[in-house]
Amino acid sequence: xxxxxxxxxxxxxxxxxxxxxxxxxxxxxxxxxxxxxxxxxxxxxxxxxxxxxxxxxxxxxxxxxxxxxxxxxxxxxxxxxxxxxxxxxxxxxxxxxxxxxxxxxxxxxxxxxxxxxxxxxxxxxxxxxxxxxxxxxxxxxxxxxxxxxxxxxxxxxxxxxxxxxxxxxxxxxxxxxxxxxxxxxxxxxxxxxxxxxxxxxxxxxxxxxxxxxxxxxxxxxxxxxxxxxxxxxxxxxxxxxxxxxxxxxxxxxxxxxxxxxxxxxxxxxxxxxxxxxxxxxxxxxxxxxxxxxxxxxxxxxxxxxxxxxxxxxxxxxxxxxxxxxxxxxxxxxxxxxxxxxxxxxxxxxxxxxxxxxxxxxxxxxxxxxxxxxxxxxxxxxxxxxxxxxxxxxxxxxxxxxxxxxxxxxxxxxxxxxxxxxxxxxxxxxxxxxxxxxxxxxxxxxxxxxxxxxxxxxxxxxxxxxxxxxxxxxxxxxxxxxxxxxxxxxxxxxxxxxxxxxxxxxxxxxxxxxxxxxxxxxxxxxxxxxxxxxxxxxxxxxxxxxxxxxxxxxxxxxxxxxxxxxxxxxxxxxxxxxxxxxxxxxxxxxxxxxxxxxxxxxxxxxxxxxxxxxxxxxxxxxxxxxxxxxxxxxxxxxxxxxxxxxxxxxxxxxxxxxxxxxxxxxxxxxxxxxxxxxxxxxxxxxxxxxxxxxxxxxxxxxxxxxxxxxxxxxxxxxxxxxxxxxxxxxxxxxxx
Numbered sequence: 001x002x003x004x005x006x007x008x009x010x011x012x013x014x015x016x017x018x019x020x021x022x023x024x025x026x027x028x029x030x031x032x033x034x035x036x037x038x039x040x041x042x043x044x045x046x047x048x049x050x051x052x053x054x055x056x057x058x059x060x061x062x063x064x065x066x067x068x069x070x071x072x073x074x075x076x077x078x079x080x081x082x083x084x085x086x087x088x089x090x091x092x093x094x095x096x097x098x099x100x101x102x103x104x105x106x107x108x109x110x111x112x113x114x115x116x117x118x119x120x121x122x123x124x125x126x127x128x129x130x131x132x133x134x135x136x137x138x139x140x141x142x143x144x145x146x147x148x149x150x151x152x153x154x155x156x157x158x159x160x161x162x163x164x165x166x167x168x169x170x171x172x173x174x175x176x177x178x179x180x181x182x183x184x185x186x187x188x189x190x191x192x193x194x195x196x197x198x199x200x201x202x203x204x205x206x207x208x209x210x211x212x213x214x215x216x217x218x219x220x221x222x223x224x225x226x227x228x229x230x231x232x233x234x235x236x237x238x239x240x241x242x243x244x245x246x247x248x249x250x251x252x253x254x255x256x257x258x259x260x261x262x263x264x265x266x267x268x269x270x271x272x273x274x275x276x277x278x279x280x281x282x283x284x285x286x287x288x289x290x291x292x293x294x295x296x297x298x299x300x301x302x303x304x305x306x307x308x309x310x311x312x313x314x315x316x317x318x319x320x321x322x323x324x325x326x327x328x329x330x331x332x333x334x335x336x337x338x339x340x341x342x343x344x345x346x347x348x349x350x351x352x353x354x355x356x357x358x359x360x361x362x363x364x365x366x367x368x369x370x371x372x373x374x375x376x377x378x379x380x381x382x383x384x385x386x387x388x389x390x391x392x393x394x395x396x397x398x399x400x401x402x403x404x405x406x407x408x409x410x411x412x413x414x415x416x417x418x419x420x421x422x423x424x425x426x427x428x429x430x431x432x433x434x435x436x437x438x439x440x441x442x443x444x445x446x447x448x449x450x451x452x453x454x455x456x457x458x459x460x461x462x463x464x465x466x467x468x469x470x471x472x473x474x475x476x477x478x479x480x481x482x483x484x485x486x487x488x489x490x491x492x493x494x495x496x497x498x499x500x501x502x503x504x505x506x507x508x509x510x511x512x513x514x515x516x517x518x519x520x521x522x523x524x525x526x527x528x529x530x531x532x533x534x535x536x537x538x539x540x541x542x543x544x545x546x547x548x549x550x551x552x553x554x555x556x557x558x559x560x561x562x563x564x565x566x567x568x569x570x571x572x573x574x575x576x577x578x579x580x581x582x583x584x585x586x587x588x589x590x591x592x593x594x595x596x597x598x599x600x601x602x603x604x605x606x607x608x609x610x611x612x613x614x615x616x617x618x619x620x621x622x623x624x625x626x627x628x629x630x631x632x633x634x635x636x637x638x639x640x641x642x643x644x645x646x647x648x649x650x651x652x653x654x655x656x657x658x659x660x661x662x663x664x665x666x667x668x669x670x671x672x673x674x675x676x677x678x679x680x681x682x683x684x685x686x687x688x689x690x691x692x693x694x695x696x697x698x699x700x701x702x703x704x705x706x707x708x709x710x711x712x713x714x715x716x717x718x719x720x721x722x723x724x725x726x727x728x729x730x731x732x733x734x735x
Contacts, residue, residue, distance in 0.1 A: 002587045003616050005411075010251030012412045013089035013627045017098055017209050022161040022240060024196065028230035032194050033105045037187035040216075043474035050366075051149035053444040053526035057155040057437060058180070064163035064329075065178030073173030074631050074638035076327065080226045081630070083245065087126055087225065089627025090326055093413055093430065095371070096159040097214060098193025098207065100228045104220055104639040108190050119155040122175055122220035124227070125186065126165065127195040132213040136266040141352060141362035145445070146369055150185035153370065154215035155181050160333065160437060162217040166307030167329030171691075172589045172638050174630070181215065183643045185304075192705035199236050204451030237611055248583055257582040266318070267364040269374045270581065271488035273473075276596055278508040282470045283515055284477045285438045285696050286546040288381060290709045291543030294464075295388035295673030300555035302390060304734070305501040307678035308671065309400050309552070313559050314678075318733040321566040324631055325638050330429035334459055335734050337436045340444065342454040349450040353502060360504040363403055363442070370438040371406040374486060374492065376472030376507045380499065383543070384467045392674025392718060395462050399452060399499035401506070402463065404472040405438060406486065406493040407431040409571070411579055414492060416625030418564070418647040419531055423628050425565030428494060432458040435496025442498050453500040459734035465495045473507035479518035479525065480533060480570045481549030487596055490576030513595060513602040517576075518547065520603075521610040524570040526653055529645075530557035533570060535657035540699040542667050542713055550662045552681060563645040565632075573649065575613040601674040664689040666712035672719035 002010065014020060046052055076083065084101065091099040093626045097468040104125045132150045136142040147154075162178035169176035179186050188204045191708070192198035198205040198216070208231070215374035241255060248254030261270045268274060296302055303309060304317040322331040353359060360377055369377040388396045409427045417423050439455035456463050468480060469475055475484035478491065485491050487510070519640035534547050539547045558567045572579060578584065580592040591609055594601055613619075631638040663686035671679035692712050694702070 001585045003585040005584050006248050007412065007583060008252070008622065009252040009624055011085070011627070012092060012416065012625045013085040015088070017097060018245060018249045019098060019196065020237045021249060021424045022208060023232040023242070024229040025232035026450030028193060031231070032190055033107050035107060035190070035676045037108055037110050037190060038501065039110060039179045040184050040188050040357055046148065048145070048148040050145045050445045051141060051152040053441045053448065054152040056148055056157040056444065057337070057441055057627060058152070058159045060340070061159035061163040061333060062180065062183050063158070063336060064167055064332055065159075065180065065196060065537055066181065067167065067170055069170045069175055070173040071635045072635055074629070075640050076413050076629070080224060083223070084226050084626045086629050087169070088166070091126065091128050091161060091165055091358055093410060093627070094164060095157070095212065096161050097131040098129040098197045100192070100197040101125070101225050102125045102127065102191055102194035102227045102348055104191070105194070108187050110185055110187060122222050124223060125191050125195065125218045125220050126156060126181045127191045127197060127216065127218045128161055129192070129197050129207060129210065129214040129216060130154045130161070131210050134262065134266060136362070136365040140266065140365055141162070141358050142266070142365040142369065143250065145362070145366060154672065157371070158217035160433070162219055163333060164329045167332060168326045169219065169221050169223050171328055171427040171633065172223070174221055176219050176221040176223065178217065178219050180217045182477055184218070186218060186220060191217050191218050194230055194231050199231050201236065206236055208235045247280055254583050256624070260582050265563070266368060267361045269368065270395060271374065273374065273488070276487055277511045278473065278600065279511045282476065282509040284510050285540070285700060286545070287543045287699060287703055288383070290703070290713055291383035292667040292713050292715045293383055293385060293387040294667060294670060294715055296386050296390050297388065297392070297673045297675065298670035300551050301559070303671065303679070303681070304555060304559050306676070308681050309556060309559070313556060316560050321428055321562065322733070323565050323633050324422050324426060324597065325627065325633060325730065327426040328633055330426060330433050331734070334429065334433050334436060335372055337440055337457070338460050338734060341442055341457060342443070343447055345447045345450050345452045346448045351447070353451065356503040357505040359502055360506075363502070363504060366442055367403065367405050367438060370441060371434060373408040373489070374406040376404050376474045376476055377504050378402055378404065378471035378473070378506050379469060380463065381415045381471065384463050386462055386464065388673035388718070389462070399454065399663055400501050401499065401504050402458040402468045402472065403498040403500065404441070404465070404468050404474060405435060405496050405498070406469075406489070407434045407496065408489055409492050409494060409568070411492065411577070414568070414572055414577065414627050415622040416627065417572065418621055418645045419569030420561055420567040420647065421564040422630045422632065422641065423565070424568045427568060428566060431494030432434045435494055439496045439498045443500070446500055446502060451500060451502045453498060456497040458494070458496070461497065463497055463499060463704065465497055468497055469495055473510045476510065476512065476514040477544070477546050478514060479521070479547040480574070481547050481550065483570070484518070485514055485574070485576055487576070487592070488580050490574045490578065491571045492577050500687065511599070513599045513686045516602040517595070517606050520606040521575060523573050523575060523610060523613065523619070526655060527569060527573040529567065529569055529647065530554060531655060531660050532557070534662055535655070535660055538696060540694040540696055541664065545696040548664065552663055552683065552686070553664065563641070563643045569647070573619045575610055575618065614649060617649060621646070621648055661687055662690065663687050664693060666692065667715040668712040670716045672716050674718045675719065
């Protein structure tokens with residue numbers, strides 16, 4: 001395809017591998033029914049430090065493989081096909097490599113499984129495979145860390161997916177129990193064969209595309225689904241990976257793209273970030289000495305939690321991103337990881353950490369081994385640390401370096417969405433969970449090696465992630481405002497940070513011409529449902545040059561959105577939200593290459609690119625990609641929402657920039673960092689604060705001439721001794 005990826009017409013729930021073309025054999029069903037179950041093989045106690053860290057997180061996820069079922073069942077269509085799409089889609093959204101469904105025969109239950117009579121009522125199983133990660137090169141320090149942990153990491157990821165999937169089904173009112181190697185009441189290999197994702201091969205099982213290199217897990221349930229047919233024995237033959245597979249049959253990910261990724265060094269992402277121009281500083285002005293350190297209490301999501309935005313926003317803040325069965329099940333896992341983000345190093349650093357360049361290479365390889373999509377490293381500037389925690393406790397900077405990792409929120413799922421419908425919250429929660437998992441395991445491994453480290457997640461972070469993403473060379477500030485865009489995934493990511501004192505070679509900021517692009521593209525501003533994104537020029541805000549969004553307006557809409565869960569519409573609309581790998585559209589890939597490598601063409605190409613983006617319909621919902629049910633959790637029961645946002649790209653939408661006012665909440669207007677009660681937002685004053693705004697040129701001249709720091713850059717001081725917060729307003733919804 002010239003513009004769209006070859007997967008455009010492939011339903012998301014079918015998955016990235018062309019399982020649908022493999023030969024099937026119903027005779028396998030009877031043969032498997034006749035054979036007794038075999039216990040799932042398990043490795044001896046894992047000795048490597050990294051494997052033990054992965055096992056620890058696997059154990060955390062095992063807490064959620066079983067649990068309470070919702071008191072009423074969700075409204076569901078009579079046909080079973082949409083159920084299959086929802087369940088398989090959810091598993092693929094969580095990055096399962098392959099998914100199959102089968103009926104559970106009596107011969108699949110292990111003889112010593114407890115509560116067997118009750119479990120046999122769970123007649124269906126959803127079976128997933130998780131491919132083993134690629135090992136770093138032998139000369140990479142990370143090779144020694146990971147070589148004995150391949151299976152442990154795959155089983156940990158399988159436990160994560162199964163825990164969330166089982167929770168999702170239970171939230172819809174059906175019984176569901178997860179089964180993971182080492183904690184299964186079922187013969188997982190038998191289920192893999194019955195569900196059509198594996199074939200018997202000697203004493204074990206294999207997959208036509210993955211060979212034997214995968215972990216297996218399953219969810220047993222009484223939720224009626226359509227079983228898949230078992231694979232024929234000769235599905236393992238060379239035909240599975242022939243020419244049609246190489247070119248991407250039926251829109252599946254092509255063998256070409258898989259081969260391209262496999263040839264890249266393991267410390268590089270799948271995207272060619274090494275080709276992007278580097279600069280000594282970010283492409284937008286930052287007056288380092290003037291940027292204030294701000295408190296966590298000042299963030300508008302936190303202000304909503306305290307009641308600063310009124311009772312409705314306060315009430316909705318504790319559920320806005322978790323008010324669907326799937327996002328709520330993600331939340332439970334996110335909460336469980338918070339206690340393990342920090343801790344003391346085990347002792348003095350282990351030997352072998354003396355080379356900063358080798359350390360950086362190894363840490364990046366480790367992040368990609370665990371599932372990061374893009375990783376960069378920087379030193380932490382003073383202003384990237386929050387000044388105070390939610391309870392008003394002062395934060396003193398404690399680490400030198402930041403490893404910044406980006407988690408792709410999923411192109412295909414975003415294609416099926418409006419950006420502010422019922423899947424939006426889950427897109428964020430999935431990114432936050434995966435990031436917390438990756439950074440958490442890395443931090444635990446480093447602490448066990450004697451290196452101070454802490455994961456900084458959306459649920460609990462002592463650092464602001466936006467400046468770190470800039471300095472780590474992962475993007476530039478965009479018109480969306482307080483959001484960084486990456487040249488390959490645009491704004492379609494969530495970030496997580498690992499802070500540490502491990503000596504590392506840092507990355508430089510990047511320049512891919514985004515300031516020119518965003519200066520000429522107004523699509524996000526045009527399509528923002530709450531008019532929070534500016535049409536005008538960049539300004540200086542708290543020491544940063546940026547297109548300043550109206551964060552109050554944005555936060556209010558995201559928190560109280562009545563027709564969806566949260567909002568990511570700007571992400572949906574951005575022309576840089578594209579597929580630029582070997583399976584992407586030829587013109588899209590060519591435009592991306594020119595945008596990165598021919599910056600001098602930017603002024604000519606950007607108007608054409610943005611006009612063409614509208615003309616070809618980018619930003620419209622692709623119904624082929626919608627896999628989820630629109631459900632809202634009300635008092636613990638999934639119901640049909642009263643309404644659902646169904647927006648599409650609208651080039652004809654007119655917004656008068658003259659009437660699109662922006663409220664500026666400078667540092668001087670922030671609430672005291674130790675104030676537990678509500679501090680009413682003064683929007684009139686914030687609108688009037690536009691008079692204090694400098695242009696970047698004015699700020700640069702003032703700073704060069706030795707002018708004083710503007711008074712509105714000085715944060716509101718603490719009201720007194722830090723007050724202990726109490727009640728709902730003080731507590732993070734993650735905890």
